Amino acid sequence: MPELPEVEVSRQGITPFMVGETVMRVVVRNASLRWPIPSEIQELVGLTITAVRRRAKYLLLETDWGTAILHLGMSGNLRILPHGSVAGKHDHVDIELSNGQLLRLNDTRRFGCLLWTREPAEQHKLLIKLGPEPLTEDFNGEHLYQRSRKRKIAVKQFIMDNHVVVGVGNIYANEALFSAGIHPQQAACDVNETDYQALASEIKKVLARAITQGGTTLKDFTGSDGKPGYFVQELQVYGRAGEPCRHCGGLLSEVRMGGRSTVFCPLCQPKCSG
């Protein structure tokens, strides 16, 4: 479910309900997420949330004494609800706040996580090696070009590598490569600097656009207010294999790369040699 835009939409949705509030209670119904939720998560109780930040697809609930690190995995979903709301299936955690609201984590597949760290979150093992945020100036075509010189993997898998740039998941990798006119199976080291500038630009564009549209609802993603995202209506290639390209009218192709569905237009995204 959540790629970077969905996580950012969730962050924006929960922030006004959380910042400045004190945690009254942390209810863990099922601690077995990707990693067990540590018992130290209870240190949150009595602390005030000073900020809700995002690094890559991790949400950081900050306090003066530590940070809760939250990841939504493939199927995670956050809701803001009143105290006492009846929990349903896969509602694994509630963080109850002093304003009478609670943050509820629902995660069907349990690929998400909820961790606690007293160090600056950026120093955490999961965050310290991450590449630049795609929507900052640190991420640009030159960065992609420099980092790709010795990489023989396909350009699609290259841009989905969190050490290269964070937040580019399967949907938006497909979309950005289409918009930049680059074949997803092109070796990363064979893409020239001009094409990487276009690719970086399209990654920024597609992510920013998806955020303003409330994310991409495929199956069941909703923002923290329960509203779906609308970006799905703007998808050019993802989920459209066999359908006509919206640019040239040719049929879109599908291949599997690293186990992930990859859709592209063979005419608009030519594979160059060398």
Next chain:
DNA sequence: CGAGGGACCTGGTTGC
């Protein structure tokens, strides 16, 4: 170091 694949989970869809 880079590349590739399995692992973690549930549930919806597809096909026999």
Next chain:
DNA sequence: TGCAACCAGGTCCCTC
């Protein structure tokens, strides 16, 4: 209708 196989938005971690 039943059941098995396959697929899904992520990414860590192990091997080669």
